[in-house]
Amino acid sequence: xxxxxxxxxxxxxxxxxxxxxxxxxxxxxxxxxxxxxxxxxxxxxxxxxxxxxxxxxxxxxxxxxxxxxxxxxxxxxxxxxxxxxxxxxxxxxxxxxxxxxxxxxxxxxxxxxxxxxxxxxxxxxxxxxxxxxxxxxxxxxxxxxxxxxxxxxxxxxxxxxxxxxxxxxxxxxxxxxxxxxxxxxxxxxxxxxxxxxxxxxxxxxxxxxxxxxxxxxxxxxxxxxxxxxxxxxxxxxxxxxxxxxxxxxxxxxxxxxxxxxxxxxxxxxxxxxxxxxxxxxxxxxxxxxxxxxxxxxxxxxxxxxxxx
Amino acid sequence: xxxxxxxxxxxxxxxxxxxxxxxxxxxxxxxxxxxxxxxxxxxxxxxxxxxxxxxxxxxxxxxxxxxxxxxxxxxxxxxxxxxxxxxxxxxxxxxxxxxxxxxxxxxxxxxxxxxxxxxxxxxxxxxxxxxxxxxxxxxxxxxxxxxxxxxxxxxxxxxxxxxxxxxxxxxxxxxxxxxxxxxxxxxxxxxxxxxxxxxxxxxxxxxxxxxxxxxxxxxxxxxxxxxxxxxxxxxxxxxxxxxxxxxxxxxxxxxxxxxxxxxxxxxxx
Numbered sequence: 001x002x003x004x005x006x007x008x009x010x011x012x013x014x015x016x017x018x019x020x021x022x023x024x025x026x027x028x029x030x031x032x033x034x035x036x037x038x039x040x041x042x043x044x045x046x047x048x049x050x051x052x053x054x055x056x057x058x059x060x061x062x063x064x065x066x067x068x069x070x071x072x073x074x075x076x077x078x079x080x081x082x083x084x085x086x087x088x089x090x091x092x093x094x095x096x097x098x099x100x101x102x103x104x105x106x107x108x109x110x111x112x113x114x115x116x117x118x119x120x121x122x123x124x125x126x127x128x129x130x131x132x133x134x135x136x137x138x139x140x141x142x143x144x145x146x147x148x149x150x151x152x153x154x155x156x157x158x159x160x161x162x163x164x165x166x167x168x169x170x171x172x173x174x175x176x177x178x179x180x181x182x183x184x185x186x187x188x189x190x191x192x193x194x195x196x197x198x199x200x201x202x203x204x205x206x207x208x209x210x211x212x213x214x215x216x217x218x219x220x221x222x223x224x225x226x227x228x229x230x231x232x233x234x235x236x237x238x239x240x241x242x243x244x245x246x247x248x249x250x251x252x253x254x255x256x257x258x259x260x261x262x263x264x265x266x267x268x269x270x271x272x273x274x275x276x277x278x279x280x281x282x283x284x285x286x287x288x289x290x291x292x293x294x295x296x297x298x299x300x301x302x303x304x305x306x307x308x
Numbered sequence: 309x310x311x312x313x314x315x316x317x318x319x320x321x322x323x324x325x326x327x328x329x330x331x332x333x334x335x336x337x338x339x340x341x342x343x344x345x346x347x348x349x350x351x352x353x354x355x356x357x358x359x360x361x362x363x364x365x366x367x368x369x370x371x372x373x374x375x376x377x378x379x380x381x382x383x384x385x386x387x388x389x390x391x392x393x394x395x396x397x398x399x400x401x402x403x404x405x406x407x408x409x410x411x412x413x414x415x416x417x418x419x420x421x422x423x424x425x426x427x428x429x430x431x432x433x434x435x436x437x438x439x440x441x442x443x444x445x446x447x448x449x450x451x452x453x454x455x456x457x458x459x460x461x462x463x464x465x466x467x468x469x470x471x472x473x474x475x476x477x478x479x480x481x482x483x484x485x486x487x488x489x490x491x492x493x494x495x496x497x498x499x500x501x502x503x504x505x506x507x508x509x510x511x512x513x514x515x516x517x518x519x520x521x522x523x524x525x526x527x528x529x530x531x532x533x534x535x536x537x538x539x540x541x542x543x544x545x546x547x548x549x550x551x552x553x554x555x556x557x558x559x560x561x562x563x564x565x566x567x568x569x570x571x572x573x574x575x576x577x
Contacts, residue, residue, distance in 0.1 A: 030403075032387070033388050045425055117312070124559060128325075133527060135509075135527045139530060139544055139548055183325075240416045247511045291418065291421055298412070302413075
């Protein structure tokens with residue numbers, strides 16, 4: 001009955017009651033998600049931080065009495081011979097992937113803005129790579145890039161290119177996972193940029209066309225500048241998502257051969273789970289470095305979104 | 309560019325983009341003896357169903373487990389995120405801004421790091437290698453997204469509708485259940501679809517938290533396949549084709565929800 005009375009008061013426009021009663025109802029509805037976030041987000045992250053600050057062995061991991069070791073794990077990670085290559089590969093993988101995803105996605109988005117027969121259907125079909133489970137895409141690409149029997153090497157052999165050991169040669173492993181990742185990321189860029197293009201008013205194009213602008217000029221002088229806010233958000237979000245790619249690389253190359261395609265994400269996994277003797281401390285330390293990088297771009301993204 | 313020409317180019321571009329998908333299907337029907345043929349067989353003429361027979365023989369438990377995990381994740385995600393979305397959209401509370409911010413940040417945390425934290429917790433709690441444990445972990449992928457979608461959608465519900473219900477004497481919970489939820493059908497569908505798909509596709513949590521489990525999802529089924537019998541690619545690809553069915557259904561049945569889901573949260577209206 002109190003809620004009833006409250007509503008009556010509220011409809012009469014008394015805001016004081018709303019302030020007094022509103023929060024309790026709101027918190028009742030918010031309680032599950034807040035408890036959830038604390039228990040299943042904050043606590044695992046805290047555990048991860050704790051892992052990175054202690055010296056663990058398999059025994060102490062189970063018993064939970066590992067000695068505090070400060071930043072030793074971080075120091076060990078920085079001194080590790082894998083650190084610089086992993087950092088470099090993470091940067092190359094992320095930047096090259098999103099550069100191509102964005103460029104191809106944008107070109108396709110512009111292409112699809114003209115409504116033609118089948119355009120909606122074809123645009124929907126473009127989503128398929130993004131929706132497939134990563135293990136499906138990764139294993140398909142693994143077989144396509146197989147050195148001896150893969151379709152890619154066969155196609156290249158027709159134009160006279162010698163066999164490339166895509167996944168097994170240190171020179172090509174990183175390129176291979178980047179190619180597969182670009183393929184997976186194009187749909188996301190296409191959809192967001194396409195929806196961004198929908199907001200550009202048609203009259204602007206008509207005006208530009210009347211002024212005699214060619215298609216190319218129209219794109220660079222009109223479309224691209226108007227699309228800048230959406231582009232910034234797409235790129236930043238792409239950055240955050242690509243930094244954390246793990247499945248694809250692990251399934252295709254396991255970060256190998258000999259670290260040739262190891263990124264911070266795969267290295268972190270390998271340290272904690274990939275060896276017979278797990279190194280949870282250093283693994284968690286690498287993971288936390290990755291969080292810092294993701295948060296840096298993530299906060300930048302949120303800031304951008306608020307200011308547009 | 310004329311319109312028929314555009315359609316032609318569009319079809320060619322789509323064909324190039326979807327070639328890997330075609331290749332997966334083609335290889336799933338290819339005989340073991342033709343697998344390393346030179347030139348490769350571009351069409352599955354003289355094909356075989358061996359691969360699919362292997363799926364029926366060996367992969368059914370994995371598929372069943374994935375289905376249960378997917379449905380469990382959907383239920384958990386909806387229970388947590390729908391009330392939260394309602395509160396954020398309609399019941400002004402002081403912490404709303406902070407909570408929205410936390411949810412955006414939560415989406416950016418790499419899964420592999422969450423997995424490590426969960427591993428440490430689960431090991432001691434004894435829920436490692438269990439289906440409920442994996443459902444709980446998988447739901448963390450979808451809950452922040454769910455809250456954002458529900459908030460965005462429920463903000464669009466007219467206040468008059470909610471106030472009318474409350475004047476009629478309905479409690480807030482009643483109003484939520486009998487008025488807000490029924491009109492939020494589209495949001496429920498979108499969140500459910502994505503929660504299911506992400507749980508179905510999850511590999512990171514599966515391999516870390518359920519790697520030694522009795523019941524394992526299909527992503528691990530494929531992963532073990534690749535590791536064990538490197539040669540039987542028709543069976544691997546047949547499993548991959550089957551594992552892609554939910555994604556395909558989703559696209560056919562709910563195309564507009566998918567595009568809405570991709571853009572939601574990324575771009576402010």
